Amino acid sequence: MTAHEDLFTEIKAGYPKLEKDRAQVEPYLTLKVLAKDVAAFFAFLKDTLGFDYLDMVTAVDWKGPVNRLGYITEPNPNPFLPDGATPQVQQAPAAPNVAYRESFEVVYLASALSRGRKVMVKAEVPRNSPNLPSLAGLYKTADWQEREVYDLLGVTFDGHPNLKKILTPDFIQGHPLRKDYVHQKDRYDD
Amino acid sequence: MTTNPAPAPAATAAPEMKTDQMFINMGPQHPSTHGVLRMGLTVEGEKIVRAEPDVGYLHRGSEKLSEVRGYHHCVVLTDRWDYISSMMNNLVFCMAAERLMKIEVPERADDLRTVMCEFNRIASHLLFFGTYGIDIGAFTPFLYAFREREMVLDLFEMVCGARMTFNYIRLGGVMKDLPDPWCGKAKEFLEHFKPRLKEYDDLLSFNPIFLDRTQTVGKVPKDQAVNWGLSGPNLRASGVGYDVRKFAPYASYRKADFEVVVGKDGSCWDRYYCRVREMAQSVRIIEQILDQLKPGPVQGRGVAKVPKPPPGEAYAHIESSRGDLGIYLVSDGGFSPYRMHVRAPSFINLALLQESLVGLKVADVIAVLGSIDIVLGEVDR
Amino acid sequence: MSETNRENVKNSGEDSQGSAQAPVPGVAKPSIPAAAHAKPAAAAARPAAKPAAPAEVLPEPRLNNGRGRLLGSARLWPTEVWPNPWARPSFVRGAYWLAGIVAGVLLLGWSVGEISVWANLAYDWAMNLLRLRQVPELWAQGAWSAVKVVVVFHLVALAPLFLVWWERKISAHMQSRLGPMYVGGFHGWAQTIADGIKLMLKEDVSPRAADAWIHLLAPIVAAAPAVLAFAPVYFGSGLTAADIDIGVLYIFAVSGMTVIGIVMAGWGSGNKFSLLGGLRAGAQLVSYELPRTFSVIPVILLVGSLNLTAINDFQSGYWLGFIPRWFIFYPVMGQIAFVIFLIASVAETNRIPFDIPEAESELVAGFHTEYSGMKFSLFFFAEYAYVFLSSALVATFFLGGGNAPLPFLRIWPSWLWFFAKTGLIAFCFLWFRWTFPRFRVDRLMDFNWKFLLPWSFANIAFGAVYLFL
Structure with missing residues (x-):
């Protein structure tokens, strides 16, 4: 933990408005920055502290656990019930100690390869307007990873040169990794 | 997946000669896109003006699937990402989940995991060696590589019954201990394999035509490689000695003495030869680990039948045969991961193509694409 | 429990x-x-x-x-199983088989002798018969020509069958596998025949985007010259279908026509990969024609004739009683010409390492991507016929054609020596294919224009020196 503290004080010295995240990602120091400051913070990390390698960009939807049955394709899975009966699908019970909220958490992992350090950075964006600045100008690797996050979770990265779907087919409506995603029937069903 | 992009605006051409650009759809059914990758190439004659890799044809949504499956079941999902090196996928998921659940893995299980991963690296790099030869037009190395790969798969079959999707590394340890004659067989294979590496060099590595085709194309300078987030042999070929086995040793890699293979200028040949030399290092690691293998349990204590790790987040990453394979796991205390994200090295390495292909010839597309060594199962997950 | x-x-x-x-x-x-x-x-x-x-x-x-x-x-x-190959029964058995085959062929050649003797007997007998029946002389000669055409055509048609099987076996053994083993009993000798039948039975698909007529005509245009080019080829003493005085020129002229068929195939298929393949083929074949032809010019200079029989006869005899007077043994000139001609011939036949027109991993299959069934097999046939033709030409130009390598070996007839040399060169063709990677298209052109062509020019000068000696 002392290594984490050292790294934290070092980063904090150059970038004061910074705090540790409540949920630390297991082996790494996890920081929390404001969504609008992400680009500035990473520019600082990269230029000043040598975090020149962006490992990962992803996001978590904190709306609550997904239904146990997985993709909701049919609100009433019991074929013996008449049409219009009460939907059988129940939302999975939410765990008591988890702070579910209407927001996405965008998670970055950056490394300073020369110094052997990795740091997790989290930025929270509201679900109804999930926008934050893109890192594609800083790290080219952010290009596709942000496209993936956009495709699967619908987080929009402002300033991304080519923000369009990457993994899911064109006809898929919505963003599948959102917890409230409902699958629309398409030509490949049945 | 996207629709065909409109051809790029015509580049500057000599006014008296009107040339048209041609859009070529390379893939998703093409012999050397290594699966269902589609490349939208805009070419002028044989020269590439614009390249756009298009992925997603193999997307199975395993991140979504994992949100409704128990942790034990997720191990099965992992096999299907990078089906060429399934052991490593098993391992990285188990490491992340063990970090969440705070499970200690017994020493012998760690040793077995290391041995299996290194064997899998050999098998994976052999597949690369063979298919890269085919990409460049040399068919024969492929069958030589498969001769040895078959033996590795036989070893895997002995230990877990499967030849492709192993599901051997489980939460808390491994599926079961080695059968009795396995270590002898493994050593026998290694003895057989060491001289084969020389044979591969004679066959392909230093063939003048092969050098001519690969040494000059697809160069990725050091800073670009880091900026593109390349990992594995692709990054090391550019001269960055980033190897997770040394950077953050996991399993039993601390016990083994090995070198990180580093290339010079990140050309296709460097990427190729890094892999070939890595096989020798894998042999070294396996030999060392097998020599100091001690009897003991192979399953850790405290792995529940239906694990429900406490709420928390964990990230684990390993050096897979494609690169730095990472898993970001979020648990909310439920029986399945709240969120799982795969840092898929193939996916991230593949993004490089859109820049590095421009200006090359159509034939070089294959040389560069092959040298990046992607597995579409991992690109699309 | x-x-x-x-x-x-x-x-x-x-x-x-x-x-x-x-x-x-x-x-x-x-x-x-x-x-x-x-x-x-x-x-x-x-x-x-x-x-x-x-x-x-x-x-x-x-x-x-x-x-x-x-x-x-x-x-x-x-590989772990046998300490050395000779401890392996199948290896020993294979060696016996090979030795037996070679011995059988030698025995056959020795007992048959020169075919031209038998052919002359048959010719005399047939001509006498026709003369007795009062058949006009022109018709009789025409009938005899038809017989020659049929014989040569069958030779040309059967050689690819054998070559394909041979290639599959050789490639298999180079790659530590067995190749065809079932059809026909002995090492799958009938595999190619079965494949040919299969190809003939296949549906003839032509894509909607294709230019129908060009798509249809292309394989014919590609394959017909492959047969025609064999007319003046020297198969052994007296065994030439048309012993014309411009034989070399005729062969190069006719075989050069195949490129038209290939470009037509690339253009007519309505496929971008095919188009690229056809264009590559056009560029490659036209380029490699040049060093190929120029490398033979010293030979023609020395012989003073374009007739293949004359070229063959020029190489008979021995220096010092044991060094055959083949062109490959002419210092400097012979070796350079041989190597250039061999390389250019490999390039002419579109085979690895020069197979960029049909580069499988880049252009799927290049100009014949869209061909199936019999049309495809015509391209296939043309390729192997040209392998055979090129091997025969190398044997005639540089390896002394039907001349025995040593004086005492003349007990075996010229046709046997000719086919042995042709087989040797054909083996080299197959060997190259399964050993080398593929050139890149621009390097291929560089190699031709900056290396082969200048050296073939220089070689004409080297050959000219011999004229003054």
């Missing part, structure tokens, strides 16, 4: 494996019978249904001194 169950499962598994594997005579299983592995508890778990197995000695698979065979797997590990 679970422990005993596991034991049961394990034991039954071993039993089934033991009985499924083929017994190997001569190696008895050491003392312990299969059922004795079971613990007493396991035996008690399944009591009366299966009484304790009698202590029969099951044969165990031969483990090759503990090496080579995996437990539970019937597969052999390759």
